[in-house]
Amino acid sequence: MNRLQQLFRDKKDICSVYFTAGYPNIDDTLPVLKALEDAGTDLVELGMPFSDPLADGPTIQASSEQALENGMSIKRLFEQIKDMRQTISMPVVLMGYFNPVFKYGIENFIAKCKEVGVDGLILPDLPFDEYREKYLELFEEAGIANIFLITPQTSDERIKLIDANSNGFIYVVSSASVTGAKKEVEQGQINYFNRVNNIGLQSPRLIGFGISNRSTFKTACQHASGAIIGSAFVKLIGEHGAEGSKIEEFIKSIK
Amino acid sequence: MNKSLLANEVMPNAEGFFGKYGGRFVPPMLEPIMQEITEAYEKIKDDPVFKEELYYLQKHYTGRPSPVFHAKNLSDKLGGAQIYLKREDLNHTGAHKINHCLGEALLAKKMGKAKIIAESGAGQHGVALATAAALVGLECDIHMGEVDIYKEHPNVVRMRILGANVIPATHGLKTLKEAVDSAFEAYLTDPVNQLYAIGSVVGPHPFPMMVRDFQAVIGREAKEQFQEMTGKLPDNLVACVGGGSNAIGLFTAFLDDADVNIYGVEPAGTSFETGDHAATLKLGKPGMIHGFKCYLLQNEQGEPAPVNTVASGLDYPGVGPQHSYLKDIERVNYETINDKEAIDAFMKLARQEGIIPALESSHAVAYALKLAAKLPKDQTILVNLSGRGDKDIDYVVEKFGKEYGIEE
Ligand SMILES: Cc1ncc(COP(=O)(O)O)c(C=O)c1O
Numbered sequence: 001m002n003r004l005q006q007l008f009r010d011k012k013d014i015c016s017v018y019f020t021a022g023y024p025n026i027d028d029t030l031p032v033l034k035a036l037e038d039a040g041t042d043l044v045e046l047g048m049p050f051s052d053p054l055a056d057g058p059t060i061q062a063s064s065e066q067a068l069e070n071g072m073s074i075k076r077l078f079e080q081i082k083d084m085r086q087t088i089s090m091p092v093v094l095m096g097y098f099n100p101v102f103k104y105g106i107e108n109f110i111a112k113c114k115e116v117g118v119d120g121l122i123l124p125d126l127p128f129d130e131y132r133e134k135y136l137e138l139f140e141e142a143g144i145a146n147i148f149l150i151t152p153q154t155s156d157e158r159i160k161l162i163d164a165n166s167n168g169f170i171y172v173v174s175s176a177s178v179t180g181a182k183k184e185v186e187q188g189q190i191n192y193f194n195r196v197n198n199i200g201l202q203s204p205r206l207i208g209f210g211i212s213n214r215s216t217f218k219t220a221c222q223h224a225s226g227a228i229i230g231s232a233f234v235k236l237i238g239e240h241g242a243e244g245s246k247i248e249e250f251i252k253s254i255k
Numbered sequence: 256m257n258k259s260l261l262a263n264e265v266m267p268n269a270e271g272f273f274g275k276y277g278g279r280f281v282p283p284m285l286e287p288i289m290q291e292i293t294e295a296y297e298k299i300k301d302d303p304v305f306k307e308e309l310y311y312l313q314k315h316y317t318g319r320p321s322p323v324f325h326a327k328n329l330s331d332k333l334g335g336a337q338i339y340l341k342r343e344d345l346n347h348t349g350a351h352k353i354n355h356c357l358g359e360a361l362l363a364k365k366m367g368k369a370k371i372i373a374e375s376g377a378g379q380h381g382v383a384l385a386t387a388a389a390l391v392g393l394e395c396d397i398h399m400g401e402v403d404i405y406k407e408h409p410n411v412v413r414m415r416i417l418g419a420n421v422i423p424a425t426h427g428l429k430t431l432k433e434a435v436d437s438a439f440e441a442y443l444t445d446p447v448n449q450l451y452a453i454g455s456v457v458g459p460h461p462f463p464m465m466v467r468d469f470q471a472v473i474g475r476e477a478k479e480q481f482q483e484m485t486g487k488l489p490d491n492l493v494a495c496v497g498g499g500s501n502a503i504g505l506f507t508a509f510l511d512d513a514d515v516n517i518y519g520v521e522p523a524g525t526s527f528e529t530g531d532h533a534a535t536l537k538l539g540k541p542g543m544i545h546g547f548k549c550y551l552l553q554n555e556q557g558e559p560a561p562v563n564t565v566a567s568g569l570d571y572p573g574v575g576p577q578h579s580y581l582k583d584i585e586r587v588n589y590e591t592i593n594d595k596e597a598i599d600a601f602m603k604l605a606r607q608e609g610i611i612p613a614l615e616s617s618h619a620v621a622y623a624l625k626l627a628a629k630l631p632k633d634q635t636i637l638v639n640l641s642g643r644g645d646k647d648i649d650y651v652v653e654k655f656g657k658e659y660g661i662e663e
Contacts, residue, residue: 050558051559055282058440101557103556154287
């Protein structure tokens, strides 16, 4: 059983955090990861910055830009996290856009993920069919989970197909929008969460996009195994960097 | 050269691929929206009412067919092949962009959208779309980098006079790429009431197909006109390539004519060494940008590279997927022209034929001049003169006025 499977077997109300690698300072990646683990975070999505993040709102876009300006790259990321498994035991998945990974070389990339102990990958702009045709085998052989996003517009049929080809979790995008912190969860979104829950999927789900505080987190947890906090956390480290006490305070305020 | 391809092959396939290029590399929030546009377009494109409406506007509003002109002075002076110009510069709004903007505005209307949105770099596409929106009765938002809003002030004013909102993109380099990000972001906030009308044969499926289909009128007309004038097909075609819409518009009608040599011209800018160019097909490597796969100028990290040419309309690090495919199968030759050669052609066409071309189109003219000089007099070259140069005169005078004796 791998780290992701174990997490979803043992825990509910999973508190998952997204942050951009190399932000606000290039070498903050590992300290932020460590502070998150110490604060009791269950899972991390580590963002690989890209200059054309079509799925991201202004907060994450700005953090990506800053990280790139800091000199962040995939190569640098793998250097920063090469020994992370000596101190980090929660699952870590990488999240980014397809072109930098494609340019790095997918075989090399997957091999590197395995080597440093990355558990999964989220590439929002890698089409599902393209993945199934060309890369599924590669991921499965390396034991790296590929995590797909679904949105309110994704059909039940498509969701079932994604479920059958998922081996980590499904990322339930809460609205048909870009990322960004919101204050409330709306009724339309709840109807959509219910629809997804009634399909009878085998894969666990996490809800993301617009989760920013205890109230949105708790609501999301009623409809899935847990939720992902992105922009609100990125804003925090934008202000306070890798400061452990602030990160701990933030996670405590959510959980 | 392998010219015997794609004869009756249907391009792209159902998933929007031209060979291995194109497709739809978009986050899942965009996927169903692109599918909706594809289905709406597929439904409408052969509808006689829609075709009639578009034809009517092309004829009575744009002024189609645009003429083909034998540039005799230019040809005689060179002493080589005969140069002909397809005069897209004479269209309403002064460039080929109006061809697909009218199509997309009509489509938006039929889909019941209230607003049409797009990005614009130099503002040409923005002006054409604002024009089409005013005509068919749609709101129009044009996203433009803050830097371009300042640089292209006259076009920004034109858009505002036409009733469009110009929305500044304030992040990053504040130019074309950021304008695209900003437009996608705005699009995602309300895909139900808006339609995104991208500015060239780029972006996720169906845009490269749809924009090509609307631009293909250029080649269909030119083929007939040229045969009427000379009794033959042109021996060579030349067009500039930014995203590639005017080029594919001219080429499509001739792709199956194996005896017609086809040349696409990219900007060599000022230097290949320092990266000050946008010669995507010459120097790029396959990659993904803005939701599609194509040749891409990118750095080692897979980030789109900054590009630089005198012609802002050619300033894009990607290129249309069909051009990427046509390069690989060697049906089209992709060549380059640098800033200096383009400016020279701009002045030559102005002074020998009385036509001031857009700096983008000047790249095509410059290559035609080179090619003509090497060919015998009985050969012909048909150049797509994609736009007029009024928008460029201030820039040209400021940078090159002295050299050409325009201002001391
Ligand atoms: C006159 C003119 N020609 C050519 C282009 C380049 O676009 P494309 O390669 O799509 O024809 C532009 C773009 O703004 C233009 O304004």
